Amino acid sequence: MAKKQNNTKASENIGAQPRLHQRAAEIQSYGTVSHALPLELEEPVRLEMTEQLNQLLADTMTLRDLYKKSHWQVAGPTFYQLHLLYDKHHGEQDELVDSIAERIQLLGGVSIAMAADVAETTQIERPPRGREEVPVQLSRLLDAHQVIIREARTLARRAFTLGDDGTNDLIVSEVLRTNELQAWFLSEHLVDVPLVEAKKASAIAGAS
């Protein structure tokens, strides 16, 4: 009789039933950094860097999503090339998102992650849900790049001053360089040049 009771107890502990619907308190709050990481960076430095990196992360996630929206909704004679270009830039921004987020975790912080939290944090203007024409798409994307480039330059200088060389390198080598290059590729699409017939020199002279 005693042996049967033991068997019943063992089967309760090692059953194949997954433990579903679990909830518990957070193990670390957003906006904090964990202690005693062997990085030779003081806690106040890691706190400031992770806060600024989270702003950059929220804006980079928003730009990444703006590229996918543009990729899906683009229309007009340049559909094919822009459809492909937008998706290439989306992929590159997605890599930046991962690099920034993992830098925050490495520094002991907590990366912002979910769309609702990103929407509350980003400084990039929210576009409408509907479709917009190509010049507006390009202008929105360029405005977003400008926000990120400005933040990146400020953050890189601050990281250098505080001795956080890893963050400085990430921001300059990856974030800044990628955003500058993408902004150039977009900007050239907004130069008003003829598609089929060159403007006559006399027409240009007459207009000036």
Ligand SMILES: [Fe+2]
């Ligand atoms: Fe696609």
